[in-house]
Amino acid sequence: MNIFSALASQFRTMWRILLHTFTRAETVQYPEQKPYLAPRYRGRIVLTLDPDGDERCVACNLCAAACPPDCIALQQGTREDGRWYPEFFRINFSRCIMCGLCEEACPTNAIQLIPDFEMCEYDRSSMVYEKEHLMIDGPGKYHDYNFYRVAGMEIEGKAKGEAQNEAPPIDVRSLLP
């Protein structure tokens, strides 16, 4: 009895394997053949510009704090026009796990993950990206957001009271109610 059921199992397996000969192959001939990546695919990290073409990153450090492998390091500086900016901004992609928490944390939509994962290098140190390697020339996925148009901090070209939903500055010497 055992011998019969064992043989049946063998034949069933062989039949199944034979059937697979006629199914469509899943193997993709990468890199000749590129896979489809959704626009929101989380790959390489970029730094974007605001709609006015100015650096979006304000060096608030939230991305670095959110980063699980601690692979983002930056230093804040203040520009002459009053804007905060990163003096340097470094991502060690050999540590990055493409989790996207930095993008979630970014309050200015500066840091974004893009559908590009092709970052193979022979030299590990080439995986360390500085600000000039990360910057792209556009606003990325978020076309309209401009942090300084919303935030109350004064910068050159946007005085107090000129941000979104702000009243003109109070004249503290006025006696009017």
Next chain:
Amino acid sequence: MPTIYIDDQPYEVPEGDNVLQACLSAGLDLPYFCWHPAMGSVGACRQCALVQFRDEQDTQGRIVMGCMTPVAEGARFSMQGPDASEFRSKIIQSLMLNHPHDCPVCAEGGECHLQDMTVMVGHRKRSYRGRKNTHRNQYLGPLVHHEMNRCIACYRCTRYYNDYAGGTDLAAQGAHDHVYFGRQQDGVLESEFAGNLVEVCPTGVFTDKPLVNDYTRKWDLQSAPSVCVGCALGCNTSVGERYGKLKRIHNRYNTEVNNYFLCDRGRYGGNFVNDESRPLFAGLRNQQQRYDAIEQQQALDTLAEWCGTGRRVAAIGSPRASLESNYLLRRLVGVENFNSGMADHEAALLSQVHGLLASNGVVTPSLQQVEHADAVFILGEDVTNTAPRLALALRQSVRSKAFELAAELKIPVWQDEAVRVLAQQQRSPLHIVAMSDTRLDDVAASTAAHSPDDIARLGYAVAAALDNSLPAIEDLASDLQSRAQQIADDLRSASRPLVISGTASQSAAVIDAAAAIARALSQTDKMLSFCLPEANSLGVAMLADAQQPSFSELTRRSNNGEIDTLLVLENDLYRRAPQSSVEALLKNAGKVVVLDCVDTATMSCSALALPTASFAEAEGTLVSSEARAQRYYPAFLPAEQRQPAWQWLKQMGQQLQPARFDPLPHFDDITAACAADCPALSRIAEAGPNAGFRIRGLKVPRQPHRYSGRTAMLSNHNVHEPKQPVDEDTPLAFTMEGASGARPGALLPFVWAPGWNSNQSVHKFQSRVGGPVSGGTAGVRLIEPQQEVSHSVLPPQPVFTASDAVLWLLPLHRIFGSDELSARAPAVAELVSQPFIQLNTTSAHRLNLNEGDYAILSWADTRCEVQVQINDAIPDGCAGYGMDLPGAAWLPPDTHASITAADGGSDV
């Protein structure tokens, strides 16, 4: 201790507290804004609301403010209940209506009390659709940044600045939702304690300006517990570093010393550590008189050659270097070849002060005790400029009267506004006799400016008025006699009288007079305090030995060619003695080796310059003017060849005298050897936990648990992360891993508790709110009052008679610039005044000088030209000078100079 019920849980709470204090002490998270443990309650922000019930049957209750409600036996409150919670969340909502959505670009973000409280009450979304109020900012000087939009109108800033620190140029302006906190117009904040606004403000209106322009979040700072080196008070600080730069200095809570506040020299002066002129490499002077950078081993070999057998070696220590460095230097060259690094007159004053502290039978008060003094007499010191934090404590001491009045009416001390309104202008007596006007004059009962001789005579007169057995001072003018009587009466009728003097007047008689007054007082709680010049002045005075050569003796030896090699430790000799004598000393000593953390004029004269680590990169023990030994720890590793001076000296010793130095491999061994060799310092090992100290087997981390960038910050140099540096000399670790929670006060690199990211979290480390750190207060007092021994009073000073020909040059200290290091910090440098000479109108008129003119000063063989300021508080026959006169830093005492007008000298 009464028992109160919060959400039906019984809590035993301290008598006399308010409910907010009681809740926080019990570990409950009750949100608050306007209350501050050092400033009491005013009930302005309405955030700490609870529901109070009449009794167990009462289910409705009524809303009360925790900070304004005294605890009472059996009182019942609801904190978590829906009414109280909803009230608190509505308050936050209203406070956030105009908040400007700029946390990412706010220097308070991540350590913001407003953020913490908003998260604590659960407010998430702004539902108000109206427009936000906005305000224009003001320029408040190089230290404090102003961003008025972030204000929640809690009034903490003005309560601190005006009521606590005595400032007059910051005020609340406008009404209702137009209220504005600022100055009448843009300008530098006048108070020397303005920097505390950064920590007092619960949100980002006042932030640390040097930090804002090179910003790092609190969670990214690698910090270490440190001790301020700005003056001799030894305020406890927390030093924060990132990328090898000192980013900021914050207050480290020590209930007996600086409490919650620092002075601006302490907070901002430490930035000299980032000065790019600081030496990085050992430098050997070559034939062309330039320095060649050499390897560390080559430097040690050169030293071995220069200090080897047969060479006559002498060394000069420093009152700004740690005890350990000074001790090792002394051990290396022998007591008979070691000088403490102070000019003879300064060394004499400090040894006098040390003698008085040790044997005068009077308590040397901590700053906390100073705050409770109820009559104060200051002789010869402008405390705000020589020991700034002491001045802030004295401002609190004059409120003793107010607290007495409040106690009579049973008003609790934390009822701030009530106590102030009750007392109005009534203050405990503070009498000041200084060499000029002082910044405490506005709260003083009497002020006067005299020459040091007359100050001493007045002091002796006060002592004579207190103790009939002392000889009366003859020829005292009648107004001075009645003033002396008044001061004596005030001191006699106080229960905790305090006498303050110090080395600023450069007069042994003034110090002696202060001690005589303190001895003459009969109260058991009498106190005597001395303001000393540098961070470790008292420490080197205690280390000093009778066999030690004086500075002039060393100079003599050098001039006779008896010194082959001279080692100078962290000391700019040009600030100690006249230029000509220092030049001779350095020129005639065969080889001069200078170890220093900053580039000084002395270092420029060296044959070999060795870079040492600053206070932020080294460990050491300092003895404050209270005789409190305190340990500072390195916040980060020194760059390149810099290393702590004690490391250099240890390596030198191991090469030269292995038998004596090999048993001292670690810092703790050096401290122990110093304690063993010097009986006065026998307890310095208790100043802070040693390197073997562990909490549950763990070291204390220097980095917060959310320290970021570990795998990226150095990856531009090498993509392979280095091992975390091992720290063998301290109980702290250069990591984010380690013990959290309660620890000794000496090991608080930063304060953080779950839900409390701001510095308000310090209450989580206190045994009770406003009390000592639960793990123990930092530091150890080395001198406790001994049985009084007999003292002979110095012979009375002759009457000082003003001369027309020459004026007595009196040193006028300034908080910014008078010390050696802080003026190297760029922000502080902006506030340093140019060298000046102050004359009163009579002298100026006689010399035909006006404000802003240039005058030529000449004395001995020195001549210099400085700008004139008119100040009528300068005594007749005297002239006050600011530091760093061209060609002469501090002058020896009793320098009399002739002054003439310079012709058209404004081009100097």
